Amino acid sequence: MFTFVVGIDTDEDRATAQAETIASMPLEADDVTAVLVHSFSENKGGGTVEQVKSVRVARSRLEDAGIEVTPEGYGGDPARAILNVADEHDADQIVVAGRKRTPTGKVLFGSVTQSVILDTERPVLVCSGGD
Known part of the structure; x- marks a missing residue:
């Protein structure tokens, strides 16, 4: 079994790019599992991950x-x-979606992609959606 941990944000184009990239890999589909991870910054309304449209699109x-x-x-x-989910599932690969940011934007706001790449020993695949 090959396990991907896929970080899904709210952008549907990036989620689609991630899903299509995984689906196009030369692996037997029935030997692949994808764990879609969405992190809520605030979830005061008690929403579930299944309510996030980008997660539904990727799924x-x-x-x-x-x-x-x-x-x-x-x-x-x-x-x-x-990173925690990747450890819990002993993921074979992490898939994230990068977005274009200026160097200043990266310094001020950080980068999930950058943090994941720097803080894991697992292979990380970076996809981007849109143009």
Whole structure:
């Protein structure tokens, strides 16, 4: 079994790119599982991960490709959530979606992708959606 841990934010284009990249890999779909991780910065309304449209989009695309999907929602720091789930599932690879930011933006706001890459020994695949 090959396990991907996929960090899904709220951007549907990035979620689609991540799902399509995984679905196009030369692996037997029935030997692949994808754990979709979404981190809520605030969840005062008690929403679930299944209510996040980008998670539903990625899940649908992966399931259409015959890949088993498990969505998981967490609160707090997205990078830490992704890394913790990767450890819990002993992931073979982490898949994140990068976005274009200026160097100043990265310094001021940090980068989930950068944190994941720097804080894991696991292989990390970075996808980007849109143009």
